[in-house]
Amino acid sequence: MSLLFYLAAFVAVISTVAVILQTNVVHALIYLILSLLSVAVIFYVLGSPFAAVLEAIVYAGAIMVLFLFVIMMLNLGQHTRDQEKKWLSLKGWILPCLLAGVLLFQLVSVLSSYDQNMAPETVGVLEVSALLFGPYVLAVELASILLLAGLISAYHLAKK
Amino acid sequence: MQEFIWLLPTLPLLGFLSLAITGGSLPKRAVAAIGAGSIGAAFLVAALIAVEFLNAGEEVFVYQAWVWMSVGSFSPGFTFYLDGLSLVMMLIITGVGFLIHLYSTGFMFDDPSYSRFFSYMNLFVAAMLMLVLADNLVLLYLGWEGVGLCSYLLIGFWYENPANGYAARKAFVVTRVGDTSMAIGLFLLFRELGTLNIQDLMIAAQSEWQIGTGMAVACSLLLLGGAVGKSAQLPLQAWLPDAMAGPTPISALIHAATMVTAGVYLIARTHILFELAPSVQLLVAWVGLATLLMAGFTAMTQHDIKRILAYSTISQIGYMFLGLGVGAWSASVFHLMTHAFFKALLFLAAGTVIYSLHHEHDIFKMGGKRKQLPIAFASFMIGSLALAAFPFTSGYFSKDEILLAAYATGGPGVWLWAGGVLGAFLTGIYSFRLVFVVFFGASHGHHDEKEKTGFSMATPLFILMLLSLLGGWIQIPVESVFNHGQAHEEHHVSALIHGIMIAVPLVGIAVSYLFFFSGALSVEKLMSYKFSKILHRFWFSGWAMDALYKHLLINPFMWLARLNRNDFFDALYNSVIAISRSAHGLVAKTQTGYLGWYLISMAAGLTAVLAVGVYL
Amino acid sequence: METIPTEHGLILAGILFVLGFIGVLTRRNIVFVLMSLEIMLNASGLAFIVAAARWGHAEGQIMFLMILTLAAAEVAVGLGLIIQMYRKFQTVDISVLSEMNG
Numbered sequence: 001m002s003l004l005f006y007l008a009a010f011v012a013v014i015s016t017v018a019v020i021l022q023t024n025v026v027h028a029l030i031y032l033i034l035s036l037l038s039v040a041v042i043f044y045v046l047g048s049p050f051a052a053v054l055e056a057i058v059y060a061g062a063i064m065v066l067f068l069f070v071i072m073m074l075n076l077g078q079h080t081r082d083q084e085k086k087w088l089s090l091k092g093w094i095l096p097c098l099l100a101g102v103l104l105f106q107l108v109s110v111l112s113s114y115d116q117n118m119a120p121e122t123v124g125v126l127e128v129s130a131l132l133f134g135p136y137v138l139a140v141e142l143a144s145i146l147l148l149a150g151l152i153s154a155y156h157l158a159k160k
Numbered sequence: 161m162q163e164f165i166w167l168l169p170t171l172p173l174l175g176f177l178s179l180a181i182t183g184g185s186l187p188k189r190a191v192a193a194i195g196a197g198s199i200g201a202a203f204l205v206a207a208l209i210a211v212e213f214l215n216a217g218e219e220v221f222v223y224q225a226w227v228w229m230s231v232g233s234f235s236p237g238f239t240f241y242l243d244g245l246s247l248v249m250m251l252i253i254t255g256v257g258f259l260i261h262l263y264s265t266g267f268m269f270d271d272p273s274y275s276r277f278f279s280y281m282n283l284f285v286a287a288m289l290m291l292v293l294a295d296n297l298v299l300l301y302l303g304w305e306g307v308g309l310c311s312y313l314l315i316g317f318w319y320e321n322p323a324n325g326y327a328a329r330k331a332f333v334v335t336r337v338g339d340t341s342m343a344i345g346l347f348l349l350f351r352e353l354g355t356l357n358i359q360d361l362m363i364a365a366q367s368e369w370q371i372g373t374g375m376a377v378a379c380s381l382l383l384l385g386g387a388v389g390k391s392a393q394l395p396l397q398a399w400l401p402d403a404m405a406g407p408t409p410i411s412a413l414i415h416a417a418t419m420v421t422a423g424v425y426l427i428a429r430t431h432i433l434f435e436l437a438p439s440v441q442l443l444v445a446w447v448g449l450a451t452l453l454m455a456g457f458t459a460m461t462q463h464d465i466k467r468i469l470a471y472s473t474i475s476q477i478g479y480m481f482l483g484l485g486v487g488a489w490s491a492s493v494f495h496l497m498t499h500a501f502f503k504a505l506l507f508l509a510a511g512t513v514i515y516s517l518h519h520e521h522d523i524f525k526m527g528g529k530r531k532q533l534p535i536a537f538a539s540f541m542i543g544s545l546a547l548a549a550f551p552f553t554s555g556y557f558s559k560d561e562i563l564l565a566a567y568a569t570g571g572p573g574v575w576l577w578a579g580g581v582l583g584a585f586l587t588g589i590y591s592f593r594l595v596f597v598v599f600f601g602a603s604h605g606h607h608d609e610k611e612k613t614g615f616s617m618a619t620p621l622f623i624l625m626l627l628s629l630l631g632g633w634i635q636i637p638v639e640s641v642f643n644h645g646q647a648h649e650e651h652h653v654s655a656l657i658h659g660i661m662i663a664v665p666l667v668g669i670a671v672s673y674l675f676f677f678s679g680a681l682s683v684e685k686l687m688s689y690k691f692s693k694i695l696h697r698f699w700f701s702g703w704a705m706d707a708l709y710k711h712l713l714i715n716p717f718m719w720l721a722r723l724n725r726n727d728f729f730d731a732l733y734n735s736v737i738a739i740s741r742s743a744h745g746l747v748a749k750t751q752t753g754y755l756g757w758y759l760i761s762m763a764a765g766l767t768a769v770l771a772v773g774v775y776l
Numbered sequence: 777m778e779t780i781p782t783e784h785g786l787i788l789a790g791i792l793f794v795l796g797f798i799g800v801l802t803r804r805n806i807v808f809v810l811m812s813l814e815i816m817l818n819a820s821g822l823a824f825i826v827a828a829a830r831w832g833h834a835e836g837q838i839m840f841l842m843i844l845t846l847a848a849a850e851v852a853v854g855l856g857l858i859i860q861m862y863r864k865f866q867t868v869d870i871s872v873l874s875e876m877n878g
Binding site: 001002005006009012013016017019020025028029032035036039042043045046047048050051054055058059062063066067070071073074080084087088092093095096097099100103104107108111112114115116117118119120121123127128130131132136139143146147149150151153154155156157158160 | 779780781782783784785786787788790791792794795796797798799801802803804805807808810811812814815818821822825826828829830831832833834835836837838840841842844845846847848849850851852853855856857858859860862863868869
Binding site: 751752753754755756759760763 | 797800801804809870871873874875876877
């Protein structure tokens with residue numbers, strides 16, 4: 001199991017790097033789906049099968065399909081690659097990478113003193129659902145209101 | 161019925177609200193029905209309350225509608241206090257007010273702002289009722305300011321003419337001086353005695369203060385300031401003649417019958433305070449005397465029919481102040497009532513004259529109008545007789561009582577009495593000058609106009625004629641308010657004094673007759689002397705009070721304002737503005753509009769914050 | 777079954793987050809920016825799952841659900857905005873949208 005975790009983590013990092021380096025937007029999207037799916041595997045390994053399934057269905061499935069639709073509507077693809085290449089100058093990478101490096105270093109140095117193993121047991125759909133529709137029912141309501149607002153505003157914005 | 165006393169201010173207020181909200185979209189008949197009807201209903205309620213109150217034989221009825229605010233021990237309420245004094249005031253306001261509203265439905269019918277007019281009028285009646293029914297000085301002050309606001313709105317009713325707006329502002333600013341003095345008086349009273357409930361205040365003042373204490377003098381003086389401003393007494397009288405810029409029914413209701421007598425009411429209401437400060441009380445008498453003489457002299461020289469009546473109003477309120485000053489409280493209130501009758505009559509009749517003669521105000525362009533304007537003529541005859549205190553008209557009884565009380569005070573009372581009698585002489589002259597010039601002699605223009613009075617305008621005139629003639633026989637139930645259990649003392653004076661007081665107005669009328677009717681004496685001849693010319697100019701300008709204010713107050717103020725044009729403090733504030741401007745410029749430069757820039761700065765900030773959190 | 781140290785999971789979440797962050801900062805194509813934002817959101821979701829696994833609780837999964845909802849709503853609105861932007865400016869370059877400067 002531990003091996004599966006590190007393997008999936010490796011795939012996730014590589015595919016994410018590929019996403020931010022890609023010039024073809026459709027390829028980038030495929031890499032992103034790959035990254036999300038490997039994160040889903042990690043979720044499974046960490047004992048959260050419900051989250052893993054949702055990650056695959058909602059993230060890698062629904063949301064990415066939405067992206068694909070928009071990319072098709074905007075007619076982005078092979079012919080915008082040259083433009084993308086022009087935009088990705090080396091100079092633009094230095095400062096973000098520096099900042100990100102500092103940020104990551106801070107994170108790691110905080111975590112290095114933390115020495116705790118994860119609990120091996122699996123938390124299934126039953127426990128999650130019991131909590132979700134028990135004490136956290138208000139959060140569910142709020143989330144549904146948020147989705148409704150998103151629905152209405154997306155409809156309004158995309159209208160001609 | 162008494163517990164329905166809250167309906168009194170509420171009914172006119174509802175009328176105001178419904179007219180204000182509909183904003184002139186109602187048909188004129190509906191506006192008239194709401195405007196006059198609300199006051200009529202209020203009068204009915206007032207009459208029923210009065211009947212029950214008098215039958216019950218109680219002296220006081222208090223009704224608390226709700227608590228207005230509650231701060232510590234200070235909790236003024238919307239509490240209505242009914243005793244003889246407020247009963248009389250309430251009946252005058254709703255009764256005379258209703259008649260004037262009824263008159264206005266005809267008088268203002270052609271005005272495009274018909275609805276606005278009635279909404280202001282209703283608001284005025286509501287505020288005035290609040291003023292006289294209040295049981296604490298805070299609620300009284302609310303009504304006091306409310307009537308001031310309505311007065312301002314109605315003087316400037318025809319706001320298209322800038323002169324009317326000027327007159328409205330003048331009235332507002334001048335009365336504001338008095339109102340401020342009154343507000344300070346209220347603060348002082350509250351600090352010293354810890355309450356503003358009028359009855360508690362009077363009891364506390366009696367027990368805490370000796371007669372003539374400095375604090376009693378200060379408080380009563382400040383209240384007197386408010387009364388002087390509202391009632392147009394010296395030295396704050398300058399606004400009332402200009403207030404005639406409003407429609408004539410306004411002059412009748414607000415600037416003659418009710419609002420300007422609020423000062424008299426205030427002093428009568430707090431008379432115990434004034435009794436504790438005899439020097440201030442005497443000052444009230446002298447202010448009244450000076451005002452009534454000044455206004456009397458001025459009224460003799462005016463040409464404008466409404467300005468004559470305005471000065472005569474100032475003069476008659478002077479009589480009321482004189483009465484208050486000599487302690488003749490009930491006589492003053494009695495004069496307030498009779499004055500409301502005959503002055504409302506005179507103003508409404510003047511309105512009829514003006515309305516019928518196409519807005520002519522100059523009495524010397526009228527002449528011989530008694531056949532053309534019969535109802536106005538009858539009204540003016542009766543009103544002027546009452547005004548001049550012709551025996552057995554209403555004005556005779558009330559003025560007689562005041563003068564007798566002045567005579568009976570002793571000390572300076574004789575002089576007050578003599579001044580009052582001189583004022584009565586002047587009243588006879590100026591009131592009948594008006595009658596003779598307008599209604600007798602040859603016509604000087606407007607030969608063909610007919611009198612324009614419908615039912616709605618004639619009825620109030622007839623009722624007010626009756627009241628002016630017979631109002632002197634009404635007994636007002638204020639003895640219990642002012643006497644504190646003592647028996648009423650009769651003033652016994654010699655027959656000579658009585659004779660003088662009856663004769664003097666008649667002599668005044670006779671003089672007026674000789675000058676303006678028979679022509680036995682000629683004004684032109686009198687005016688040919690240089691001295692009398694100067695005197696005439698002086699009187700005509702209202703004793704040059706406006707010029708005095710201009711030189712004493714306005715010019716120095718303007719001079720100071722000019723001096724301080726490039727204000728030192730402005731420079732201070734301007735530098736603050738300049739600094740914040742430049743700082744704004746600096747900060748605005750960071751707003752490039754590029755998303756990347758914002759993200760980088762956010763990230764840099766985040767790393768910095770994290771670094772502080774992690775390593776410190 | 778051997779267990780995985782918690783810090784490894786958290787460091788993975790950090791790496792993914794920082795990668796998404798670099799993407800947001802460097803890309804000028806707004807579609808890429810939005811995709812990078814998705815990566816960042818997903819990374820924070822991963823952190824919650826790791827925390828849930830550390831304690832064996834279900835609350836972390838609930839938080840992940842909330843993040844998922846948020847991401848869905850955000851993507852819907854964001855893509856709508858992209859369409860509007862493309863209609864108005866015929867471009868997906870975010871540096872064009874710089875009118876709101878001081």
